[in-house]
Amino acid sequence: MGKVDVYPTIAWSAGAGCHGGCGQKLFVEDGKMIKIEGDENHPFNQGRSCPRVLALTQYMYHEDRITQPMKRVGERGSGKFEPISWDDAFDFCETRMKDIKEEYGPESIVFAQGTGRDIGGPISFLAYSYGSPNWVQLGLSGQSCYTPRLGAMKAVQGDFGVSDCSQFLETRYDDPEWEVPEVIIVWGQHPPNGCPDAFFGHWIVDCMKLGTKIISMDPRNTWMTSRSEHHLKLRPGTDGAMALGMLNVILSEGLEDKEFCAKWVHGLDELRERAAEYPVERVAQITGVPAEEITEAARFFANAKRASIHWGVPIDMCPDGTSVAHAIICLWSITGNIDIPGGQVIARPSHEVSSYPYSTEALIDLYGEELVKTLTEKRIGADEYKMVKNFRGWAQPDMVIDQIMTGEPYPIKGAWIQTANVLGGQAARTNFHYEALKKLEFVAVVDLFHNPTTMALADIVLPSSTFPEKDSFRSWWAPLSIIKKRVQVGDCKTDWEINFELAKRFNPEGTQRWGSPMEYFNERLAPSGKTFKDMEDAGGWLMPEDGPAKPYNRHERGLLRPDGKPGFNTPSGKIEVYCSAYEDWDLDPLPFYTEPPQSPISTxxxxxxxxxxxxxxxxxxxxxxxxxxxxxxxxxxxxxxxxxxxxxxxxxxxxxxxxxxxxxxxxxxxxxxxxxxxxxxxxxxxxxxxxxxxxxxxxxxxxxxxxxxxxxxxxxxxxxxxxxxxxxxxxxxxxxxxxxxxxxxxxxx
Amino acid sequence: MAKYGILIDYDFCTGCHTCEVACQQEHNYPVGLNGIKVTEYEYQLANGKVKIDYMPFLTDLCDLCMSRQAEGERPSCVKHCQTACMKFGLTTDLTAEAATRPRAALHTHVPK
Structure with a gap:
């Protein structure tokens, strides 16, 4: 037995399967990870862990793990693959992808990702270096996972917001600035089951222990609903009506924060008028929740001094999910809960670091003018939907698969699939996805195990890494963190290493200033004033210091707008409950309710x-x-x-x-x-x-x-x-x- | 006599399985061997509401992580519990503490 070394790192899939962020300690002996434990010194999880992380040794050293590049040698679907070298694998991908680009244009390959893991940076780096604007969460109908809520928040309040469980403060619950939330509405989620979107689910439970009361918005009974003060068991998909009904109760009874609204809310009268279309009796009929329960919950929320809403993916999955999100944002806004301790705090990337560039100038600098033109003109869905065009750089998933099937307005000939088991996972109308994807001339899949997608579609499978096997970084809310490689498994490479190598081959000029992914990381980390090495020396993570990335009351202090004036980062400088961005995008500027397309009422x-x-x-x-x-x-x-x-x-x-x-x-x-x-x-x-x-x-x-x-x-x-x-x-x-x-x-x- | 035990503030056990896998990793137990198992209780109240509770149970395989104790570490299940609803200590201390909790259970435990 050799010596056992213990290294701190940050979890982010692959491996744990989550959105990551927690501190973990790796126990390494003779180059092999033999155990993993939570890091007591990390403020995110404070030593805690989860079953998925604690089973990581079984994942990393599983006999089915793919540890070499595998090239298909039989018919597609035959399951016959042979190991090849990385050089041959890169050459194969380069040749096939360049052929497609030459014959059909770079937009003819789509770059498909799932969720979890540090994928946004490397996959956009490759897609754009290749020249394709079609980066997509393929299979996820309506991109119904957080993006609709993020887009709504950006449009209505100019920034993102999350429940304040002290996560932006290094000493957490002990920080004197923080206060215990009186009420949290948990809307469409069971937080103990996971860590959604850079949020440790059990933080809500921590708050409950400290006295926070819960309003549950959930059709089901769960551990948390059975401990909530109010449990509204709404019919699935009727969340929009519920939010509007609660707004109506609050506004008709005058329970809004009048001082905050007068100063910081734009369009309150219009919202009041719209909400009046949703009297509580009507909402009771739609949602199946008794009228008095809705009224009581609305009052309970509005009367709390410090309250927030922690929400889940069912909101995105409502018809008109962006409008449902709009209504819910109005709830926390008109009650004056934004960016106060124990309220709905504004969440920004730590130290203003982003894992990939998105300003037009940065994109031109890196990938050239042609790519930026193509992002506007060729990106699937950008023409059809102004919100898709103007919020995030993704192609619209439902339209992508339809276009693969029809070849209109231009043919799709290949797919680079990374972190996405499309056929075994998110693809609605799975069989249609299967048929359409089978038509492609070239499919590369980057993953760690075979799954239905690699088996049915892949011409080549490239083996990726778990987090103890990779260098990477993370700025998703707080803290700013680095992930440091400690072990190697087989010939696996990280997503960054794989994509960096191919990007170099497709875009030698734009990428010439970096010799390695590490040099690129250091450039991305620059706004923090730290290098990867500095971060490592500092223990691997840093909480934001006072400034735009740290609460509270940033709108009052002029920390949110580029012009440095007090206010929110919207055209009016206020929270636009009457939303001018939605108006620009030909959408209803006020929230509304749509009945689900399949339901006892609509069908x-x-x-x-x-x-x-x-x-x-x-x-x-x-x-x-x-x-x-x-x-x-x-x-x-x-x-x-x-x-x-x-x-x-x-x-x-x-x-x-x-x-x-x-x-x-x-x-x-x-x-x-x-x-x-x-x-x-x-x-x-x-x-x-x-x-x-x-x-x-x-x-x-x-x-x-x-x-x-x-x-x-x-x-x-x-x-x-x-x-x-x-x-x-x-x-x-x-x-x-x-x-x-x-x-x-x-x-x- | 049971010198040590684990106090479970079971009102805060969310049934997340962390303690179970923590134990299996610590002892390198194969599937089927568990030093701790969590059971779910689903029941109705008189007003029709449904309540869901969980209770971790120490099996004969639990050795209270003796080797960790030697290094001043808590048992792996206790350390990793996502709600910190488990506490390891002397049964005499934990008995007093149990009396201050509205819903708790004390597992005394002598490793076999």
Whole structure:
């Protein structure tokens, strides 16, 4: 046995499967990580950890891990791959991609990412160096994950906002500036199940211990709802009506923060008028929540001195998700909770560091004028949706897959897929995605394990790294952090190393000033005044000092606007509850409600045929989307894809606890094991997405059982909102339960 | 006599499985061997509301992380608990502390 060294680092997938940010300690012996523990000295998690991180040794050294570049040698889908060298792998990609560029133009390759891991920087670096504007979260209908909420916040208040759980302060709950929130609305999420968007889920529980009261907005019963002061069990997809109803209660009873509104809110009268269209009785009818419960919760929230809203992905997945987000932003705004201790604090990248450039000047400098022109003119969806054109640089996912199928207005011939198991994970109308992607001439997949996507589509698979195996950095809110490589597994390379090498081949001129990814990191870190090495010497992380990235009251202190004047970073300098950006983008400048496209109300006939509202897409503590089903310590605790069914519903359908059944609608059927529980209402069922079976045959037609278990096959599309963002029907699709023939039920059971 | 134990403030156990995997990693237990297991309780209240609680339970495989104690570290499950609802200590101390909590359970434990 050799000496064991202990190194601090920051977790960010791959490995843990999450949005990362917590401090971890790596125990390394003879070049191998033998254990991982939470870092007591890190303010993010304070020594705590999660099952996914603690199972990391099983992930890193798993026998199925891909540790060399693999080139397909059989037919697509045959599962026949052979190892090749990195040089040959890079040459192969370079040749195929240059051929496509020459014949069809660089826009003919799409660059597809999923979520988690430090992917935005390296994938945009490669896409833009190659010359393609089509960087996309392929499969995620309406890009319905945080982007709609982010876009709404940028438009309405000029900045992003999060629940203040002291996360921007080094001494956390002990910092005298911080105050315990009186109330947090937890809207469409069960925070203990994961760490969404740079937010440690259990911070909410920490606040509860300190006295914070919870209002739960959730159709289901969870640990947290059963401890909340008010639990509004709204019908899935009706969140917009609920927010407008609460606004109406607050504004009609005069519970808004009048002083704050007079000074900092633009368009309050128009909002009041719009909200008046949603009297609480009407909202009760839409949401299924009794009127008095809505009124009481609205008062409870508005009367709190310090309150915030912690929200989840169901908001994005409402029809017109950007409008629902708008309504919810109005709730925390008109009650004067912005950027106060224990309120909704403004969240900015730490030390003003970004992992990739997005100003026009920086883009021209790096990639040339042609790329910037192409981002406006050729990016899929930018023409159709002004919000897509003006917020973030992504292509619109529903339109991308349609264009792959039709070839209009120009053909798509290749896909670079990195951190995305499109077919086993996020793709609504999965079968359509499968058919369309099969038409491509070239598909490269960068991943750590084979999965349904690598098997069905990849011409080449490039093996990526977990966080103990990589150098990277992170500025997503706070603190500014570096991730430092401590071990090597096989021939795996990091996403940055892979993309940097290929980017150099496609854009030698623009990238010539950096000889290595590290030199690029140092340039990105420059606004902090620190280099990667400085950060390492400082312990790996730094909290923001007083300035634009640190709370509180930055609007009063002139820290938010480029002109240095007090106010918010919007055209009026105020929070625009009447939103001029939405107006510019041909969208309703005031929030409104849209009924889900499939529902008992909008499609009564379909509802008669498929009477159950299926909720998918929740987080498990053990898995991250379609990852980690092959990790023994995790799979042991959640071995089967289950569906939660209320006892009354189970009786109606004559199904027993543990019975294997089908979930079915016109798009197909998938297998699930029944869990009878009062977590769900009789009218709804809940099941996790992302299920495939790594232990099964990977080659076609089986593809690890993806067609048996991938629930997003039942989710229709395209369903994007009027803004282009939001609207994926992952929470509101109608289905029924169907019993299996006896043999089938037994075989699966 | 049980000198040591683990006090569980179970009102704050969210059932996140962290303690279970922490234990398996610490002892390198294969699947099927667990020093601690968490059970879920779902029940209705008289007013129709549904309550969900969790309770971690120490099995015969729990050795209270003796080797960690030797190095001044807490048991791995206690250290990593995401809500810090577990406390390791002398049973005499923990008994007094339990009396101050509205919903807690004290597992006394003598490693086998």
């Amino acid at each position: 009564p006939e379909l509802h008669e045929k498929y009477p159950l509202i299926m909720i998918t897409g929740a987080r498990s503590q053990l898995y991250f989307h379609s990852e980690l089903r092959g990790i023994p310590w995790l799979r042991e605790k959640e071995p089967d894809p289950t569906v939660e069914v209320h006892p009354d519903t189970a009786a109606d359908y004559d199904v027993y606890d543990g019975e294997w059944i089908y979930l079915k609608n016109d798009l197909g059927k998938v297998k699930r094991k029944v869990t009878i529980t009062r977590r769900v209402k009789p009218s709804e069922i809940q099941t996790l997405h992302g299920w495939w079976m790594p232990e099964q045959e990977g080659a076609e037609p089986n593809l690890f059982g993806v067609w048996d278990y991938q629930v997003n096959q039942l989710v229709p599309g395209p369903q994007e909102s009027k803004s282009g963002f939001g609207g994926g029907q992952y929470k509101t699709t109608l289905v029924t339960l169907e019993k299996m023939e006896k043999e089938g039920a037994a075989a699966n059971g």
